[in-house]
Amino acid sequence: MQCASKEEEVYTPVPYTLKIPTLFANKLIAPIIPANNPLTEEGVALGKKLFFDKILSGDETQSCASCHNPQSAFTDNQQFSTGVDGNFGNRNSMPLFNLAWNFDERFAWDGKDFSLENQALEPVSNPNELHSDWKNVAQKLQNHSEYPNLFLHAFGTAAIDSILVTKALAQFERIL
Numbered sequence: 001m002q003c004a005s006k007e008e009e010v011y012t013p014v015p016y017t018l019k020i021p022t023l024f025a026n027k028l029i030a031p032i033i034p035a036n037n038p039l040t041e042e043g044v045a046l047g048k049k050l051f052f053d054k055i056l057s058g059d060e061t062q063s064c065a066s067c068h069n070p071q072s073a074f075t076d077n078q079q080f081s082t083g084v085d086g087n088f089g090n091r092n093s094m095p096l097f098n099l100a101w102n103f104d105e106r107f108a109w110d111g112k113d114f115s116l117e118n119q120a121l122e123p124v125s126n127p128n129e130l131h132s133d134w135k136n137v138a139q140k141l142q143n144h145s146e147y148p149n150l151f152l153h154a155f156g157t158a159a160i161d162s163i164l165v166t167k168a169l170a171q172f173e174r175i176l
Helices: 022-027 041-052 121-125 134-142 147-155 162-174
Strands: none
Touching: 041 147, 041 162, 121 134, 121 162, 134 147, 134 162, 147 162
């Protein structure tokens, strides 16, 4: 008896077309998009879903959008942002806009993060922000009914980890 091998269907993400304002196109260099994290329709959609999902926080009461509120220029208009446990940080949340044109590629108020992907790592585990841990977040996402398939379409794997989560978040933030 001969076993027939069936190739798995491989999904190719659709490149995302970034809408560049005419003024930007005429006056600025092209957006900075890392080669290892190109913008795709699936990656941006996944990043947006994650950005608004409270699953990233330790007690599932806050999302990235809780402090980076779209109605407030993706900030919270507070002197000090409040985390899931009611703890105040020592700064307010930065507004998020035109991040694809961050030419020196430094993020956070003190410039400590050298990419959007790296910047997205800390808030999840910071006790004054989402107060979770990446191992738990990855497990919650892996056990979710939708996320493994969304990661498969965005990144070619259903194995979810902090690197892919932050890549998706960065893709969404770059289009703001």
